[in-house]
Amino acid sequence: MLRPPTLPRRSSSFETPRVGVYKVFDREAKRLQKDFAARRDGGERSRTVDYLRDEVAERLMERFLDIKRKFDTIIDLGCGPGHFSKLLEPNKTRKVVMIDSSRESLYRDPDEEFDVEIERIHADEESLLNILPRQSQEAVVSCLSLHWINDLPGVLVQVKEALKPDGLFLGAMFGGDTLFELRTALQLAELDREGGISPHVSPMTDTRDVSNLLGRAGFTLLTVDTDEVRVGYPSMWELLEDLKDMGEGNAIFGRRHFIHRDTLAAASAIYKEMHGTEDGTVPATFQVIYMIGWKPSPTQRQPLERGSAEMSLKDVL
Amino acid sequence: MQTQSDKVATPLRRLAIHSTTTCSAEATAYGKCILSTYLDVRKDTCKQEFEKFGQCLRQAVGS
Numbered sequence: 001m002l003r004p005p006t007l008p009r010r011s012s013s014f015e016t017p018r019v020g021v022y023k024v025f026d027r028e029a030k031r032l033q034k035d036f037a038a039r040r041d042g043g044e045r046s047r048t049v050d051y052l053r054d055e056v057a058e059r060l061m062e063r064f065l066d067i068k069r070k071f072d073t074i075i076d077l078g079c080g081p082g083h084f085s086k087l088l089e090p091n092k093t094r095k096v097v098m099i100d101s102s103r104e105s106l107y108r109d110p111d112e113e114f115d116v117e118i119e120r121i122h123a124d125e126e127s128l129l130n131i132l133p134r135q136s137q138e139a140v141v142s143c144l145s146l147h148w149i150n151d152l153p154g155v156l157v158q159v160k161e162a163l164k165p166d167g168l169f170l171g172a173m174f175g176g177d178t179l180f181e182l183r184t185a186l187q188l189a190e191l192d193r194e195g196g197i198s199p200h201v202s203p204m205t206d207t208r209d210v211s212n213l214l215g216r217a218g219f220t221l222l223t224v225d226t227d228e229v230r231v232g233y234p235s236m237w238e239l240l241e242d243l244k245d246m247g248e249g250n251a252i253f254g255r256r257h258f259i260h261r262d263t264l265a266a267a268s269a270i271y272k273e274m275h276g277t278e279d280g281t282v283p284a285t286f287q288v289i290y291m292i293g294w295k296p297s298p299t300q301r302q303p304l305e306r307g308s309a310e311m312s313l314k315d316v317l
Numbered sequence: 318m319q320t321q322s323d324k325v326a327t328p329l330r331r332l333a334i335h336s337t338t339t340c341s342a343e344a345t346a347y348g349k350c351i352l353s354t355y356l357d358v359r360k361d362t363c364k365q366e367f368e369k370f371g372q373c374l375r376q377a378v379g380s
Contacts, residue, residue, distance in 0.1 A: 235333070237336075270352070
């Protein structure tokens, strides 16, 4: 009797990932980092590094003010201490619901600093639909929190599901060129000193991908634009210190938990030589992608049918 | 003033100070070496330059 042929066992030199496909970031480590950062020196350290998020929140607010609509309630997803929510005025919204996975960040600043009514929800942004019912919200805003999300397409779908028809999604997130100076300096230092590289700066979403992601999640009338915030530091060390105080330390799965001192010193020298400016400081670039998307609704203006124009564009121009 | 702050600072802080001030000449020499070969950096491409930098750091941090 013939035995059924046994299939050769699939073997691979790669270790099977212990976590799901989308798990790039260690969310629990990130939460601890954020909590630690917001608690350090009673919140003082965290407040001194608000400069970056406050700047981006203001730029996002400019885009928000361009939208001529008054809202009753807005969701601020991944709000931190409320950089964006603090800028909201009662003539644009009555109330804001702040959601963040770091409790310490969420409660860092007192209610008096806000001009509109606030509600705080301590929950994981990755499971938004556990917090908000479907079709319940007029607007969801996210200011610089999406770069730590593992399943970005999934979260965008959840945002769309939580919105009512014709609801607004407005977001700002760090783009792929963010911290390229630090990334290159660390890579070169590790290559020369240790002969290999490991991840220290997160992979970040490319600008080109964002409109595809929004479209795939089901948003329409998309607007995506980018700009950069460049900050000067005395040296790489102050940048690392500030990133830590922002709660923006490395949280990639499989990260090395320390960098050898020689490698750090080497990276600092390379950073200065490669990117340093004439006044002796080193720049750090933060690329920010701004995005606006709307949940489709039959009441929205639709594009006219092809060929239905009654006037030639040539006559108008 | 610097020695005063050295005593209270953490080891990492000391490394930060010395790598950018005391040993800045050695740091620059090392950085320039990497920059001149940065399209083809391998292990120990700039070994000599780093040894000088490292020696300076050890002396400065140790003192």
